[in-house]
Amino acid sequence: MADPTNHNQAGEVAPSTVDKQAPSVAEEHAPSTDSPEATDLPTANTPDPKAANPEDNPNAAKPAAASPKREKPAAAAATGEKPAAAAKAAKKEKAPSVEDKPFVEFIEQDYLPALQKAIAQQGVKDLQVSFAKQKVPITGFESAEECWQIIGSWKEIGLRQFNLYFPEEDIQGKKGFSCNEGKKPSTLESFLIDERKITLDLLVFGLVQRLDGQKWLGIN
Numbered sequence: 001m002a003d004p005t006n007h008n009q010a011g012e013v014a015p016s017t018v019d020k021q022a023p024s025v026a027e028e029h030a031p032s033t034d035s036p037e038a039t040d041l042p043t044a045n046t047p048d049p050k051a052a053n054p055e056d057n058p059n060a061a062k063p064a065a066a067s068p069k070r071e072k073p074a075a076a077a078a079t080g081e082k083p084a085a086a087a088k089a090a091k092k093e094k095a096p097s098v099e100d101k102p103f104v105e106f107i108e109q110d111y112l113p114a115l116q117k118a119i120a121q122q123g124v125k126d127l128q129v130s131f132a133k134q135k136v137p138i139t140g141f142e143s144a145e146e147c148w149q150i151i152g153s154w155k156e157i158g159l160r161q162f163n164l165y166f167p168e169e170d171i172q173g174k175k176g177f178s179c180n181e182g183k184k185p186s187t188l189e190s191f192l193i194d195e196r197k198i199t200l201d202l203l204v205f206g207l208v209q210r211l212d213g214q215k216w217l218g219i220n
Contacts, residue, residue, distance in 0.1 A: 097199075098110045098200055099171065099198070099199055099200060103148070103166070103169045103170060103171065104148070104169075106171065106200075107131055107148070107150070107166075108131060110200055111150075111200060111203060111204070112129055112131060112150070114200060114204050115129065115150075115152075115204050115207060115208075116129055118204050118205075118208050119152075119208060119211070119217070122208065122211075122212070122217040122218050123217065123218050124154050124216075124217065126154045126155065127152060127153075127154045128152065128153050128154065129150065129151070129152045130150070130151045130152075131148070131149075131150055131151075132148075132149060132151065133146045133147065133148050133149070134146050134147075134149060136149075136163075136165065136176075136188070137163065137178075137184055137185065138178055138184065138185050138186065138187070138188050147165055147166060147167040147169075148165075148166045148169055149163050149164065149165050149166070150163070150164040151163055152164075159181060159182055160179075160180075160181055160216055161179065161180055161181075162177065162178070162179040162207075162210075162211065162214075163176075163177070163178045163179070163185070164176075164177055164191065164207060165177070165178075165188075165191075171198045171203060172197070172198050174190075174193075175190070175191040175192055175193075176188050176189060176190060176191055177189045177190075177191040177207075177210060179211075179214055179216075191206065191207075191210070192206045
C-alpha cells in the first residue's frame, strides 16, 4: 500500500490555524495601511488612566492641587498701598493741635477760657479778663507800636492787675509780664523764656505760678 502524500512533498502550504480560528479579531484591530489610527485598547505597560486606581497606578490622572491664596491686609488692599506706607499716611493725617491755630483764634477760643478756669480754682471769683491790642503801659516803654496783651484784674476791679504781652503775635515767640496794685507797673519781665515749646497747659500753668508767687492767689 502506497504512503499518503505529504503536503510539503507535494509543494502545498498548510493553512495557518490562526487564519482559520481568529480572522475577524485580526482584521478588527489591525492598523490601517493608509493612515495611523489610535485604538481604544490599553497597552500592557500603560493602563488606562481613567479606569486605573490612582493609589495603584502611577500613570493615573490626578486632580491638580489648588494653590492657596494670599490675602492682602484689609487696609493695604483698600488703598492699594503697602502696610508701611498706609501707616505712614495715617500718621500724617493726624489732626493738628490747638497750638497750631492762628494766634488770635488760639487765645480767644482756648487760652482765655482755660486761664479763667485755672485762676477760679485758686479761689478768685471776680476775675475780669480781656484780650486787646494796645500800647505797653510801663514808664520808659512808651511806643507808638501796639502789641497783643491779656489784661486780667480782680478785687475791686483794677486793684490788682496783670498784663501778659505777645509782641510777636506768636505763643512760641517772645513774651512779657507785668503786674501792679492800683498804679502803673514799673517793670517788664520776660515770661517762659527757657521753654523750648509752649503748649496750652504750660502757658496756663506759667501764669498761675507767677500770680501765686505774687501772693495774689488762694489765701494770700
